[in-house]
Amino acid sequence: MISNLINRKIFTLLKVQYSNMLEYRVEIALWAISGIIPFFMLNIWTNNNLNESLNISDTLLSRYFLCAFFVRQFSVVWVVFSFEEDSLMGKVSPYLIQPLNPFFRYFAQHLAEQITRFPFALIIAFFFFIFNPESIWIPNLGILLLSIVSTFLSFLIQFLIQSIVACLCFWTEKASSIERLLFIPTLFLSGLLAPVVSFPAYVKSWIYLTPFPYLIDFPANLLSGNETNISGGLIMQILWIFILFPLFKKIWSEGTKKYTAMGS
Amino acid sequence: MNLRKYLKVYKKFLHTSLASELEYKANILVDLITAILSLVGSIFLLSIFFQNSGYIGGWKFEQALIIQAIYTILNGITNTWFNPNLTEIVKHIREGTLDFVLLKPIDSQFFISLKKINPSGFLEIMLGFLLLFFCIRINQINLNLSFLTLSLITISCSICILYSLWFFISTTTIWFVKTWNAIEVLRSFLYIGRFPLSSFSFSLRIFFSVFIPIAFITTIPSEVFLGLSVFWKILLEIIVATIFLINSRKFWIFALKFYSSASS
Numbered sequence: 001m002i003s004n005l006i007n008r009k010i011f012t013l014l015k016v017q018y019s020n021m022l023e024y025r026v027e028i029a030l031w032a033i034s035g036i037i038p039f040f041m042l043n044i045w046t047n048n049n050l051n052e053s054l055n056i057s058d059t060l061l062s063r064y065f066l067c068a069f070f071v072r073q074f075s076v077v078w079v080v081f082s083f084e085e086d087s088l089m090g091k092v093s094p095y096l097i098q099p100l101n102p103f104f105r106y107f108a109q110h111l112a113e114q115i116t117r118f119p120f121a122l123i124i125a126f127f128f129f130i131f132n133p134e135s136i137w138i139p140n141l142g143i144l145l146l147s148i149v150s151t152f153l154s155f156l157i158q159f160l161i162q163s164i165v166a167c168l169c170f171w172t173e174k175a176s177s178i179e180r181l182l183f184i185p186t187l188f189l190s191g192l193l194a195p196v197v198s199f200p201a202y203v204k205s206w207i208y209l210t211p212f213p214y215l216i217d218f219p220a221n222l223l224s225g226n227e228t229n230i231s232g233g234l235i236m237q238i239l240w241i242f243i244l245f246p247l248f249k250k251i252w253s254e255g256t257k258k259y260t261a262m263g264s
Numbered sequence: 265m266n267l268r269k270y271l272k273v274y275k276k277f278l279h280t281s282l283a284s285e286l287e288y289k290a291n292i293l294v295d296l297i298t299a300i301l302s303l304v305g306s307i308f309l310l311s312i313f314f315q316n317s318g319y320i321g322g323w324k325f326e327q328a329l330i331i332q333a334i335y336t337i338l339n340g341i342t343n344t345w346f347n348p349n350l351t352e353i354v355k356h357i358r359e360g361t362l363d364f365v366l367l368k369p370i371d372s373q374f375f376i377s378l379k380k381i382n383p384s385g386f387l388e389i390m391l392g393f394l395l396l397f398f399c400i401r402i403n404q405i406n407l408n409l410s411f412l413t414l415s416l417i418t419i420s421c422s423i424c425i426l427y428s429l430w431f432f433i434s435t436t437t438i439w440f441v442k443t444w445n446a447i448e449v450l451r452s453f454l455y456i457g458r459f460p461l462s463s464f465s466f467s468l469r470i471f472f473s474v475f476i477p478i479a480f481i482t483t484i485p486s487e488v489f490l491g492l493s494v495f496w497k498i499l500l501e502i503i504v505a506t507i508f509l510i511n512s513r514k515f516w517i518f519a520l521k522f523y524s525s526a527s528s
Contacts, residue, residue: 034449035452040455044459047464050313177295181297187305188305
């Protein structure tokens with residue numbers, strides 16, 4: 001009965017958000033285009049033969065960056081910006097009265113956006129293959145499923161981190177600047193701009209203990225068929241979710257107690 | 265159009281926007297850390313590229329640092345002036361408040377381009393200059409008058425091109441209403457300004473010098489610093505900057521003809 005209710009709620013939320021997202025197709029297409037930085041990086045790598053010392057062939061490297069692009073497309077999170085706006089505008093108050101955690105709403109919004117984004121990402125990949133026909137490959141079904149799972153886990157980790165930051169809105173009003181700060185290590189350490197194997201040893205020694213390489217590098221390696229520790233990566237992803245989720249619940253319950261609607 | 269009036273108005277702009285931004289003091293600290301981390305991150309990325317090869321596109325590491333420095337300065341300028349003001353255009357048009365701007369007895373482009381200021385961008389500009397002075401020392405560049413004038417000219421041209429690009433995209437809001445994401449696309453393209461143009465493949469080089477002149481923005485001023493620049497390149501940059509500036513003005517006046525206020 002209860003699970004049925006939750007299912008229905010989530011289904012309705014998804015449907016509403018999906019039709020909402022479909023209205024802004026151009027916007028989402030542009031957003032998909034803005035994620036092409038990995039391709040520029042690939043261009044620098046192959047054009048200067050930087051990958052020779054890493055023992056990664058051009059083909060594998062281009063697959064890696066294509067996969068990094070895909071993983072990034074399906075793990076983009078902006079919950080803190082939505083929540084900050086809603087909180088400043090006082091829209092959070094009506095959400096709080098509803099018998100549903102408002103973060104479910106944002107969660108559905110993100111999922112719906114990913115579904116809308118999917119065709120655009122495919123088109124960009126299609127163009128990528130036209131320019132790099134030698135990098136076409138078909139991952140086997142098991143690997144494909146595993147990488148979809150790990151991309152989703154990466155999305156969950158980022159969603160939880162940002163939700164924790166978003167909850168800081170209850171205290172500071174401008175939480176998005178903290179998010180911009182956290183985005184910097186995510187950008188440089190996650191493997192979006194350079195695969196983690198290429199990092200110098202003094203970084204590699206500690207980076208695998210942080211959540212960053214599991215955000216993009218691990219799922220991208222998995223999908224592109226580069227060498228990676230599959231079980232270890234998945235375990236670390238799940239571990240980070242188990243660490244972050246209670247933290248989010250705690251800060252949420254503290255924050256809602258502290259909440260005073262805008263203007264009071 | 266008298267200059268003294270505009271200077272006086274600009275002083276008022278500075279005063280009001282500084283007063284409102286300084287309300288969030290903790291924010292400025294967070295932004296400072298973000299700017300430092302972002303510079304450290306991009307130098308880290310650059311060092312990965314140079315890990316196994318002495319030259320990237322014919323540039324040494326010390327020389328490529330100059331590009332980073334100039335990029336940081338220009339990015340600081342973008343964050344101080346262009347970003348806060350030109351994203352505001354979107355808001356003006358969505359909410360119909362552009363009416364009030366147009367009614368004021370002052371040039372509308374002046375008003376919407378300079379109304380706001382974000383002081384945390386200053387920190388980035390300072391960081392950029394620090395790195396630039398460091399680069400001047402390690403590259404043993406001797407400063408003389410002609411060199412200083414040339415670098416000043418090329419950097420001001422870069423600023424003009426950058427401003428025009430931002431202003432072009434923001435102006436299209438009049439037709440498309442939501443252009444946040446077009447700005448994101450521009451941001452991601454500008455990202456390649458961190459690297460020497462010659463490190464990209466031929467087709468990308470053409471794209472980034474003909475269609476979106478990002479090549480001019482950082483590479484030419486850096487070449488001036490290194491004494492590698494050729495006269496025709498500087499002349500070309502001046503011409504491109506003039507064309508962009510004039511056209512951004514024309515485009516704004518043209519676009520205003522299509523402005524039909526909100527809900528009409």
